[in-house]
Amino acid sequence: MNWFLKTFSGSIGRKLLMALTGLFLCTFLIVHLIGNFQLLKQDGGEAFNFYAKFMTSNPIIKTTSYLLYSSIVLHIIVAILITLQNKKSRPQGYVVSKNKSSWASRNMGILGTFILVFIVVHMKDFWAEYHFEDLPMYQLKDGSMVKDLYLEVFGAFKNIYYVGLYVFCMGAVGYHLWHGFESGFQTLGLNHKKYTPWIQSSGKAFSVLIAAAFAFIPLYIYFIA
Amino acid sequence: MSGNMNLTLKVWRQKDGKSQGKIVDYQVKGISPDMSFLEMFDVLNEDLIKKGETPISFDHDCREGICGMCSMHINGRPHGPKTGITTCQLHMRSFKDGDTIVVEPWRASAFPVVKDLVVDRSAFDRIIQAGGYISVNTGEAPDANAIPIPKKYADEAFDAATCIGCGACVAACKNASAMLFVSAKVSQLALLPQGDAERKQRVESMVDQMNEEGFGACTNTGACSAECPKEISQVNIARLNREYISAKLTSDNI
Numbered sequence: 001m002n003w004f005l006k007t008f009s010g011s012i013g014r015k016l017l018m019a020l021t022g023l024f025l026c027t028f029l030i031v032h033l034i035g036n037f038q039l040l041k042q043d044g045g046e047a048f049n050f051y052a053k054f055m056t057s058n059p060i061i062k063t064t065s066y067l068l069y070s071s072i073v074l075h076i077i078v079a080i081l082i083t084l085q086n087k088k089s090r091p092q093g094y095v096v097s098k099n100k101s102s103w104a105s106r107n108m109g110i111l112g113t114f115i116l117v118f119i120v121v122h123m124k125d126f127w128a129e130y131h132f133e134d135l136p137m138y139q140l141k142d143g144s145m146v147k148d149l150y151l152e153v154f155g156a157f158k159n160i161y162y163v164g165l166y167v168f169c170m171g172a173v174g175y176h177l178w179h180g181f182e183s184g185f186q187t188l189g190l191n192h193k194k195y196t197p198w199i200q201s202s203g204k205a206f207s208v209l210i211a212a213a214f215a216f217i218p219l220y221i222y223f224i225a
Numbered sequence: 226m227s228g229n230m231n232l233t234l235k236v237w238r239q240k241d242g243k244s245q246g247k248i249v250d251y252q253v254k255g256i257s258p259d260m261s262f263l264e265m266f267d268v269l270n271e272d273l274i275k276k277g278e279t280p281i282s283f284d285h286d287c288r289e290g291i292c293g294m295c296s297m298h299i300n301g302r303p304h305g306p307k308t309g310i311t312t313c314q315l316h317m318r319s320f321k322d323g324d325t326i327v328v329e330p331w332r333a334s335a336f337p338v339v340k341d342l343v344v345d346r347s348a349f350d351r352i353i354q355a356g357g358y359i360s361v362n363t364g365e366a367p368d369a370n371a372i373p374i375p376k377k378y379a380d381e382a383f384d385a386a387t388c389i390g391c392g393a394c395v396a397a398c399k400n401a402s403a404m405l406f407v408s409a410k411v412s413q414l415a416l417l418p419q420g421d422a423e424r425k426q427r428v429e430s431m432v433d434q435m436n437e438e439g440f441g442a443c444t445n446t447g448a449c450s451a452e453c454p455k456e457i458s459q460v461n462i463a464r465l466n467r468e469y470i471s472a473k474l475t476s477d478n479i
């Protein structure tokens with residue numbers, strides 16, 4: 001066990017955890033986005049509520065969701081450890097500094113903090129409400145009764161402050177991934193002239209598309225639906 | 226050699242490792258654009274000596290870009306405004322008459338300030354001592370071509386071996402990470418058959434030492450390669466990560 005703990009308390013081991021959890025969270029974002037698109041169907045909530053029921057009852061999804069929660073928690077804990085160590089490594093800064101690197105790459109901790117705030121608000125408003133509160137019920141086409149999460153989300157997306165926070169935080173997600181996506185592969189040791197240019201461009205495309213698509217839904221509901 | 230450039234210098238002065246330092250302003254006159262940055266400092270120091278003040282301490286040795294001593298953080302960048310060169314290779318023609326130039330030491334907890342612009346970089350030596358070598362029996366030099374090495378690997382190993390241990394990568398990195406340096410030193414041996422026998426032990430020991438010295442973790446910002454006078458590439462850091470991961474998975478160190 002000694003070698004194991006030593007590996008993951010060292011700088012490369014910690015980064016490895018960041019990359020593995022971070023890239024896993026990227027796949028989760030895709031699945032989550034597919035679900036959110038059900039909100040755009042003007043069907044009174046059938047598609048979205050069906051999706052919510054599926055996500056909270058399917059055993060495979062439920063198992064994966066525990067993996068997901070632990071990934072988020074691990075990503076955050078290791079992020080804090082790394083950021084503290086990195087601050088300690090440069091106790092005194094420069095009077096003048098012209099750092100030749102991208103803004104996103106230098107501010108992963110700040111961007112991550114915005115994402116964390118978002119996750120907390122988001123979990124409180126939707127996840128906790130869905131699991132622990134009495135919400136109005138909705139009858140699905142298959143006859144089963146479910147809590148009407150659609151109504152809940154729709155309500156929130158009619159609140160300009162909520163929409164503002166949501167869109168801002170999606171910007172943070174986009175910037176986080178603008179650097180994070182390709183950085184994760186570099187951390188795993190995957191850097192080769194054959195595929196690295198491809199990873200870099202798909203990372204940029206992924207970050208922009210994910211942020212824009214997530215942000216589009218509340219904007220659409222607030223302004224158009 | 227004299228010229229007609231007049232400059233304002235703002236230089237970090239610090240008596241020793243324990244004292245508080247501060248930026249002090251100096252006027253330097255009659256600088257030739259053909260002088261190197263270090264020669265400009267020589268002019269300033271002679272002025273200070275004539276005035277009875279303590280000259281500014283700074284590290285330097287070869288003054289031709291090969292020893293890596295001339296650590297100066299100039300106007301916000303290690304080794305100044307140009308890329309791919311050291312401070313001693315920087316010429317005053319890269320500045321304009323009347324410019325203000327801010328000069329600071331490398332900043333990292335692993336590189337404590339000794340005096341003024343001089344920092345202690347022996348952390349790098351300890352990383353090399355931890356494994357940046359190959360163990361061979363001394364004796365007659367082996368035949369040059371006894372071990373065939375494909376040109377591609379020889380070239381890549383040579384590129385990594387151009388690292389002069391200057392520490393600009395650490396100075397440039399927002400985390401004061403030494404990953405570029407360590408990756409160059411691991412790569413130059415990992416790419417060659419001579420380095421193969423000890424490769425797992427080497428990467429584990431060198432990375433352990435790097436962590437112990439208090440260098441930060443790599444966020445892959447790329448600032449190190451952008452400032453490295455030898456333009457050591459990020460590909461080496463990926464190789465270091467690979468070497469480390471595979472050593473951890475297969476080495477006998479428990």
Ligand code: HEM
Binds near residue numbers: 026442
């Ligand atoms: C949707 C959620 C998130 C995703 C998809 C994500 C993804 C990623 C990825 C792919 C990386 C790159 C890993 C590497 O460089 O090897 C990364 C790095 C990072 N993440 Fe996240 N992240 C998320 C949430 C968070 C949160 C909530 C925090 C903080 C509280 C955070 C803090 C960080 C930090 C500080 C780094 C940089 C670590 C370093 O290289 O020094 N992330 N993230």
Ligand code: SF4
Binds near residue numbers: 293394405453456
């Ligand atoms: S990698 Fe480059 S910047 Fe870092 S010590 Fe070597 S030569 Fe200097």
Ligand code: FES
Binds near residue numbers: 289291292293311
């Ligand atoms: S003095 Fe040797 S590299 Fe500058």
